[in-house]
Amino acid sequence: MTFAIGIFDLFTYTISGSIYLAFLGYLVVRLHWVDIGALAGTPVPTLIVFVLLSYLLGYVAYPVGAVVNRVVPRRRERHPRQEFLRRVPTAQDRDYVQADPFLLLSALQLHDKDAAAEVTRLRASGLMLRNCAPPLALGFVAAIVELFLSRTPAMAAGCAVLLAVGFFSLIVQARRLSHWARMKTLELCFWLPDIDERYRVDRNAGGGSSPNNE
Template identity: 60%
Template sequence: MAVAAGSATATCLDVGVTIAVGIFELFTYAIPGSLYLAFFAYVVGRAHWIDLAAVTRMPVFLLVVAIVLISYLMGYLAYPVGELANKIVPRHRQNHTRNDFLRRNPAAKDREYVNADPFLLLAALQLHDNEVATDVTRLRATGLMLRNSAPPMLLAAIAAIVELFVGHSPVFASTCAVLFLAGFFALIVQARRLGRWASMRTLEFGFWLPDIDEKFRADS
């Protein structure tokens, strides 16, 4: 009886972990996708192409499922747009994560792993201790979420500028345009910062991986 209860508890824990990871991955795409969905819903509603009031009269369960699925798909399909936005926005500082790490940790100067590919190093970290690697994965995923949320902000700023000329509240429209445009640049900057933090954490965790230098030295 105790063994069965223990097995059931372990199974529930495994399912819970799987669901948690799935929800985190879903939100990484769904949050930017929901912003795209909100923008397009505003455009079609403002142009009177679709009766949004009729859409909201759908069964709540079906409406929620449709919003989640569409948001996820739009966020997934629009992933290259976020990557393009990241390339377009100028960088005020270069990414010298390795140099910063070595300056803070001189003992790692002659370590082989420091020059390894960061994604390969993250894979090694996941094999050694997946729970520790989750911290790096969280930083990377959050950075991608912020980066992919930037283009909808730019679209919203463009829509606000249009409303400045065709709408009835120019002060509100101009305020929204400034805020959305500032949000676009702020999200890109914060995404890059989180990316640097993720790379730094990968190097810091890699410092304590046993035999990691021998592995990369053998591969080279």
């Protein structure tokens, strides 16, 4: 049986889930529930189980990343449509610019899968960074606890600072990549034939655009 993980699943779920799994591994080792030396000779089937667990953890914890993204204050609001129209004035009268970004991505995937892959890569990278932020916050809490319980408080303090900086940096970079993905979608769809007419027909038939934060 072949088990394949796509780039979106790998970035969005598996990588972030592996960080959750690493944090859980730290807890069980720190609490002396498992001997870390016993894991040195882990067979290949067990590694596959770890990959599956990482994927499941990343999938289950996906909403946590979305909540954290909403809670952390934004330094500035990004408006991809306004920025795109400012950079490309000739698109001011184009109907497609008002369409839902995921509808545009679907059109792009139907027209040119290779071009759409670049947008998918940006989206997946942004979601990966966003979803990796919560386990860093958990690590920060653990580092604060270690600051009082461990024999190396200086190392614990250093880890706490690095994890805090990493947490906020991941959120900021995730938002930037999400913005780039939307900008790239608008830029590529600019060259799609008949996209304005198709969207105009859909909108007149009762469809419309709905905002989406991801």
